[in-house]
Amino acid sequence: MVPPIIRDALVYANAVTLMSIGFTLIFLISRIPNFAVSTFAVVGVYCTFSMVRLLHLSPYIAMPLGFIFGALLAIVIYIGVIDPLIKHGAGPILLTISLLAIQQIFIAGVEIYADYVRNVLGEYSRGFMLRANDFHIGNVPGVLIVSTAVILVVIVSMHLILKRTQFGIAMRATVENEPLAAILGINVKMVSIVSWFITGGLAGLAGTFLPLWFQSGTTSGAMLATSVFASSVVGGLSNIYGAMLGGYLISLIEVLGSYFLMKKIGLWIGSYRMLIPLTFMSIFLMFEPGGLSSFIDKVITSYRRRKIMRRMQHEI
């Protein structure tokens, strides 16, 4: 029913989009590129691994666990490092370096866990794939159905939270103007904590899907990272809808583009797959530095302007 390449592309796109929503959310709230996002995904990957290989349970039990672990890790990072640094008056550069340091620390932590599992528990813990532990409906693998369902739920609930709830309005106010929001009585710190929680959770969740379809290990996060940065930048880093669009656009271009190029030019081009999102991002930035969201804004504004002009001409 579904060709394998489309399955590949969709599972990948779902994971990348979940992460780039988080990346953009943190960027909006704290104005820093959160490089630790890929670390949360690795935590999710090892949640699934531990569930399946060590505890011999269903991989889908790892989903809530991955969410919770990722989210807790994010909150620890925010409360332990980011918030004190912001209080000391650190700028985005210092925060970025500290996030790189945090990423190094947590990646090393995951590596230690992987070493421990291999040396003490005797289970091969790097470069694993758990497709065999997934369920299938027809020829559609469970991970495709579940991840698509999850991302739909996430998108709808994010939309509802941002547009319908008081907390969402507080969040948008914080994004627009933090000091003013704080003056109006919004608990800005709470908003930041919740956005870090959501980011960590979503990235952890994205990580739990990966080993069910792709070969994963301690380096999965680094592999995904370039796609996530590219899709967030292409999305515009100005609202989460842009991140969703950018996530799908970039990952579909990456997977389908590399498939097409491999078919046309040769298999060797497959190893340069990570360059596709970067190249696309660079070219896109030169023409549209504001990203997809500003592009869509421009289109809509010009359409509205034209409509108004037409109505005015009509009335005159």
Place this chain on the structure above:
Amino acid sequence: MRYEIIIQWIIDLIMFFILYCIVAINLNFLYGYTGIPHFGISLSVAGGGYVAGALTGRILRWIYNVYPQLDFMYENSKITNEINRHLIHDPFVGIGIFIFIIVVSLLLNAGLGYIVSRPAIRLRGSYLIIVLIGMAEAVRIIGLNYYPLVGGTFWVHVPDLFIWMGDFRTVGYLIISAFIALCIFLLLQAMSTSPLARVLRAVRENPTSAECVGKDVIGIRTKVIVLCSALTSISGVLYAFYIQAVLATAYTRAAWTFYPWLMMMVGGVGNNTGTMIGALIFITVRRIIIYYKHNIEAYVPFQVQWLEQILIGLALLIIIMFHPQGLIPEKPTKMRGLNYENIRKKLESVGIKLPKR
């Protein structure tokens, strides 16, 4: 025996200090003086390494006509051995090629710096960070996958251009590297105490007002990135000739971007002496850890390098949180071309009195 190990340890320490010093003072010039958050500095180091790895062996093979029928990459060690045998008697070719490779690396990496700076140099900080990190990753991916460049995930041997020095080779190469590093340091130091540095600081502190007084902010930033990319690549070239091999896997973000940033943060941003002290501290600590690593390895069920990574990360976090200005904070430097005494006298002659410092 013990004595020899200590000598080797010290030579290693000095060599890595020189290599990282070049990267760190360039980074300091980029970030400390001009305010460009170059989180992709590893791409210039990799660029230098790739130039040394890809060109040196090929040019020398062509000069000496060594095994023209063999594939350069697959029979690499054989060809390099033969070239080295020729080089023993040929000091001038060795020095000539060394200078040639450095010049080529400067030119190519200046071009590379220009290309990578293009997409985001106009945009604000965070975009620039993301794009530069991405670009460094791209250069690394090309090195890892394009086999003819530096042997992909294997490595390529680099002919020993200073083999004619005989027993004096290690120390001799150390002196040459130190001289080159000193030249780079003096150049950047001269630039950062000249009137140019005032422009750079203006670009760093407030690009808008710098533009208002007629400075071409984008142009200045581009020039600084191009210059520093070119100079940083020398570190890659020296590294390649030191270990006489180029490994594409060695140019990781941790080793050549994160560590130089750490050195700069430890020593103090915006001042070259501090950065060098930071580099010295960092390299010494790291060399000690590497030296004693195997003693710990027996007691823990994982590789010690992860522990090292955690410790380094924690050290950086602690420095950033409790001492963000570094060991030596930035001072207003006395600039050549700006005579404060004259300015004071002129102001006093028209009746303006300055408070005494």
